Amino acid sequence: METDEELVKRTLSGETDCYGVLVQRHADYLFGLGMRLTAGNREFAEDISQQSFLRVYKYLKSFNPKKKFKQWLTGIAVNCYKDLSNKESQYLSLEVIDEPSYTPDLGGNTGFFELIKPLAEDERTIFTLRYVYEYQIDEIAEVVGLKSGTVKSKISRALEKLR
Amino acid sequence: MNQLEAVIEKEKGISYSQRDKDLFSSHILILIHQEQESKKFIRKLCLILFLAVGTLSLLFSQISEIANDFTVGLSDAITGDILTTVVFSYGLLFALLALLKKPDFIFS
Numbered sequence: 115m116e117t118d119e120e121l122v123k124r125t126l127s128g129e130t131d132c133y134g135v136l137v138q139r140h141a142d143y144l145f146g147l148g149m150r151l152t153a154g155n156r157e158f159a160e161d162i163s164q165q166s167f168l169r170v171y172k173y174l175k176s177f178n179p180k181k182k183f184k185q186w187l188t189g190i191a192v193n194c195y196k197d198l199s200n201k202e203s204q205y206l207s208l209e210v211i212d213e214p215s216y217t218p219d220l221g222g223n224t225g226f227f228e229l230i231k232p233l234a235e236d237e238r239t240i241f242t243l244r245y246v247y248e249y250q251i252d253e254i255a256e257v258v259g260l261k262s263g264t265v266k267s268k269i270s271r272a273l274e275k276l277r
Numbered sequence: 278m279n280q281l282e283a284v285i286e287k288e289k290g291i292s293y294s295q296r297d298k299d300l301f302s303s304h305i306l307i308l309i310h311q312e313q314e315s316k317k318f319i320r321k322l323c324l325i326l327f328l329a330v331g332t333l334s335l336l337f338s339q340i341s342e343i344a345n346d347f348t349v350g351l352s353d354a355i356t357g358d359i360l361t362t363v364v365f366s367y368g369l370l371f372a373l374l375a376l377l378k379k380p381d382f383i384f385s
Binding site for chain 1: 285
């Protein structure tokens with residue numbers, strides 16, 4: 115089986131179908147990450163996944179093959195989550211409506227979704243990456259583009275909120 | 278804290294799967310292809326616009342010369358060959374029409 119980095123190389127050389135293999139390989143991972151970040155919103159998670167794959171293709175040339183593809187993909191997905199959340203909140207601020215614009219589909223561990231709801235967007239991201247995906251502090255710092263110290267303090271704040 | 282750990286442990290055990298992965302993957306590839314095509318189209322459009330603007334600006338810079346040449350040519354033509362040709366053509370046309378009105382004269 116070809117590695118992600120080899121598939122990236124082949125995609126960049128013009129074999130677009132290889133990107134399809136990469137999409138299929140990581141579709142579940144990105145969807146799962148989206149579900150966890152959005153506290154079980156299936157539609158939102160699918161949007162995040164789709165936007166992430168499109169953005170990954172757009173910036174594929176800038177991928178450093180010395181780094182892990184999955185980690186790079188996670189960083190892009192986190193950024194997509196932030197962008198889409200901002201768009202969603204802008205939309206909600208323009209139109210005052212009683213119901214949310216999407217229906218949460220709590221198909222997974224509802225206990226976890228309820229647990230992370232009080233957390234802010236960045237705390238939720240960092241908490242999920244640290245405790246569910248078991249990323250190291252340095253890796254999270256790289257993914258979210260923050261300093262390690264800031265990541266640590268955000269984790270402590272998140273844990274305080276959850277206690 | 279134990280309850281928190283239990284919820285996290287449970288979450289780790291859950292795997293989420295994207296619906297219709299084949300369809301999803303094809304959809305992504307189609308979107309990428311569409312974007313590439315629209316970029317190509319915009320690039321072509323820009324090139325055509327650039328060429329069109331270039332050609333037009335060249336034409337406009339020489340428009341007075343072209344207009345002068347055209348006017349001079351037209352006045353020469355009016356005073357010369359075209360006037361004779363027109364008179365001859367209309368004359369011939371009227372003669373033919375007159376003959377057509379008298380078929381006996383032709384076929385007898």
